[in-house]
Amino acid sequence: MPDKTIAAKVDALPGDTASTAGVVVTDSGPAPEKARSLWSDAWHDLRRNPLFLVSAVLIVFLLVMAIWPGLFTGTSPTHADLAKHYLGKPNWGHVFAGDWLGYDVQGRSIYARVVYGARASITVGVGVTVAVTVIGTIIGMVAGYFGGWTDTLLSRVTDIFLGIPFLLGALVILNSFDDRTVWVVIMALAFLGWTQIARVARGAVITIKQSDYVVAAKALGASTSRIMFRHILPNAVAPIIVVATIALGGYIAAEATLSFLGVGLGDSAVSWGGDVARGREQLRIAPHTLIIPSVMVSITVLSFLMFGDAVRNALDPKLR
Amino acid sequence: MAELKKTDESMDATPNVTEVQTVDAATEEEAVAAVEAPVDRGEPILQVRNLVKHFPLTSGILFKRQVGAVKAVDGISFDLYQGETLGIVGESGCGKSTVAKLLMLLEKATAGEVFYKGQDITKLSGRALKAVRRNIQMVFQDPYTSLNPRMTVGDIIGETFEIHPEVAPKGDRRRKVQELLDVVGLNPEYINRYPHQFSGGQRQRIGIARGLALNPEIIICDEPVSALDVSVQAQVINLMGKLQDEFNLSYLFIAHDLSIVRHISDRVGVMYLGKMAEIGTDTQIYDHPTHPYTQALLSAVPVPDPDSRDGRERIILTGDVPSPANPPSGCRFRTRCWKAQDKCAQEVPLLAVPERFKAANTPAAHETACHFAEEKNVVHAA
Amino acid sequence: MTIIDETAESPGPQETGRPLLEVRDLHVEFSTRDGVAKAVNGVNYSVAAGETLAVLGESGSGKSVTAQAIMGILDMPPGRIPKGEIFFRGQDMLKMSGEERRKIRGNRIAMIFQDALSSLNPVLSVGYQLGEMFRVHQGMSKKDAKAKSIELMDRVKIPAAAARVNDYPHQFSGGMRQRIMIAMALALEPDLIIADEPTTALDVTVQAQVMDLLAELQREYHMGLILITHDLGVVADVADKIAVMYAGRIVETAPVHELYKRPAHPYTKGLLDSIPRLDQKGQELYAIKGLPPNLTRIPSGCAFNPRCPQAQDVCRTDIPLLFPVTERDGGELVGRGSACHFWKETIHG
Known part of the structure; x- marks a missing residue:
């Protein structure tokens, strides 16, 4: 898959061999008026993609919620009034009020917990994605560019990490920490998750390394760092971004899963996964305590998956 | 090899190989100075001697061992004179593109030397190597893959100045890039556009502008027009001719299209399976070929003109080119040659002027690697 | 118009x-x-x-x-x-x-493409791919289809057809692959070939x-x-x-x-x-x-x-x-x- 995405705009065949419609069009006539980069082309596509628009609106909404939860509710997620609110039912008429989505077993506002829980999920999702992208890209590029023994060594290391079951590995690692903050969870997931990006980056780099424009740069006497950062990285970045955005949703789901299993964020942290776990005990008498945080996880994961899908369609010229 | 000796001047004004006046530079400064020294028109500027490139074939996953080699280039020698165009023709797999890569130092030669102004560039490093790179540039075959799709035209051409900052001061670069675009016949205002906004012919012009940017002395053109449409090919060929006169360039023009090579070249070398089969001036090769492979190649060229086609003899070769990993013994062409005899399987024919043509002052007296060289005009109607 | x-x-x-x-x-x-x-x-x-x-x-x-x-x-x-x-x-x-x-496509009208390598399936032998035409369109048995494939390869002058029928596309040279493409196009004796x-x-x-x-x-x-x-x-x-x-x-x-x-x-x-x-050298091309x-x-x-x-x-x-x-x-x-x-x-x- 990564190999195909590299072709980028290079997919046009030599002039006299045009055989597909797309080529016929690209090879003819004078150039259009303004400069168009891959990114502006992608943006042109994205703007017209309803999938992208819906997911982008949802993601912006979630990000705002994660950064400024105070904008959405004045109620504290940790304020518990057991006597008054024990498993209070949702009060659908009181939109954005403390009792809008009801109360949990300790009398805490579920609405407030949903709002404040976004921060944990999004921080973990974005944090892990950034970390795996950086680690994976560096390892993949080094392996792909230098080849030989470096590649053999790094590829075997990648294979070893790939062999560790993701959730089981995370369970084991997180179990050994007593104080499981957001950063610990991010580190644990990133430690296990970089392999996918590394493989994609390595594949992309190997393909790009052989392309004529890299050979041309070498013939000019360009340095290794120039070839890596001016020629290879900008061309490899599209498939990496695609994989990273799609993976982001998965990391959010993974955090929720780990929290549900009790090895995610600590009990004091506000997180959707933890709330789902606690809600399970009241499933019979108060199903809303489980359903509402679960729906939030689903919406968030789905938003990022849709977003990643839209980005892939825009950046992968083979689908055009 | 035998061809290193100087051939008789009276028969051939530009012998294929002349004596190499080596320069032994003790310091890097001397080496750079030698690279920068001007060469007179008609003097050899690039001298290739017994160049060999074998790509090892390995087997085994962990402990690789060599099981053979693809003999892509197997001992070729030629001179490139200042201001001339030397065409190299051959079919796919004959090693002509590998020669280009070796001369550009993109591949490491297995053996042999490449003398540029008397210095073996395969052994240079540091500043002297950089100076050589500046003076030998390349134009690629595929204008669709040779330009970085993420960079604007201005960045692509301007990058040459970033790598060799001494050629153009920083403030001057944009103007220089625009000048170059103008030289190759593109609108200088296109400087901020991306490669995919141009057609194939326009892209090849960008590639040529990049090649010209450093004011090189030699441009190695690897199939520069084979990816272009016929009507655009002519434009690019004419542009290259114009630029050669204007900038006093020497071209090594590698192509499989024999008509185009004849049009642009002063001398032509014919390659087959990693060896030079025949080399001489364009008239010697096209009108007086003596190697059977050259004759077959020329006779196979499709010609649209019904008159010149009717009178032509067509030599249709049987079979395919053998694998360069396992070339035939003796003469490499013998498996497809209609003249082949026992001698051809045993003795490798050397590239030299055949004895019997040496005495007579005929155009057939040029270097050919055949035991039974005979002149045969296949291009012109009988 | x-x-x-x-x-x-x-x-x-x-x-x-x-x-x-x-x-x-x-x-x-x-x-x-x-x-x-x-x-x-x-x-x-x-x-x-x-x-x-x-x-x-x-x-x-x-x-x-x-x-x-x-x-x-x-x-x-x-x-x-x-x-x-x-x-x-x-x-x-x-x-x-x-x-x-x-029914018309492939059967009555066949097409030959420029790039024979990408038009042939790399993981199937050429004999299988040729024989497929007969098995699918004419319901021939595997054995008959193979015999027919060898015959076709002979027709397009592939040397030692019987020995090479089980070879894979990448084992043939460009010219031979294009002959195999021609053989495939010819297999069902179409009325029209587009090359x-x-x-x-x-x-x-x-x-x-x-x-x-x-x-x-x-x-x-x-x-x-x-x-x-x-x-x-x-x-x-x-x-x-x-x-x-x-x-x-x-x-x-x-x-x-x-x-x-x-x-x-x-x-x-x-x-x-x-x-x-x-046959002649011009100054500048038109x-x-x-x-x-x-x-x-x-x-x-x-x-x-x-x-x-x-x-x-x-x-x-x-x-x-x-x-x-x-x-x-x-x-x-x-x-x-x-x-x-x-x-x-x-x-x-």
């Missing part, structure tokens, strides 16, 4: 003695980011059994798109056929159901072998053959007639030998002049100025007018029809037509 040639006035589809394939006023468009690209703009041509038509054109001329429309392998969308008819044995294929078309640049990817010495083979088999099976090419030299020996395309239209038709001697369209003339010659048009913005009038050395006002306003070309004294020139307002000046100087 109507371009009428002699075929358009021929009698109805049920008439006998009609050509094998007849394309009438075919239009093909593609939706692209930059608008609608008009790839084919009213193409008319016909091929009879035993006849070879060469379609000559550069990239973007619509020569391949026309062939894809005939084969029914256009990507739709983004492609669209807003207008036109394609008669095969008197039946309009564009009006047929998908099932009916599939899209069949020798472009091959070396010069192999090109001639493959082209000769194709011509020989065509004579033997009495098939119609459409050769799509950008190189007049390649098809000159085997084609009967030639149609030159530019910007989705046929600009000139002629018997192959006459085209070179006396082109009647400035584009053809310029194209022929810009080919360097093997080059047609400018670039082929952008198919989303084809110039008004004659599409070639911005590049034409003899364009007049009428060329910028009126689309030229394919005029019948005659001798200076009005004598008939069979099969010749030119879509140029000034064809007389072009051919007669």
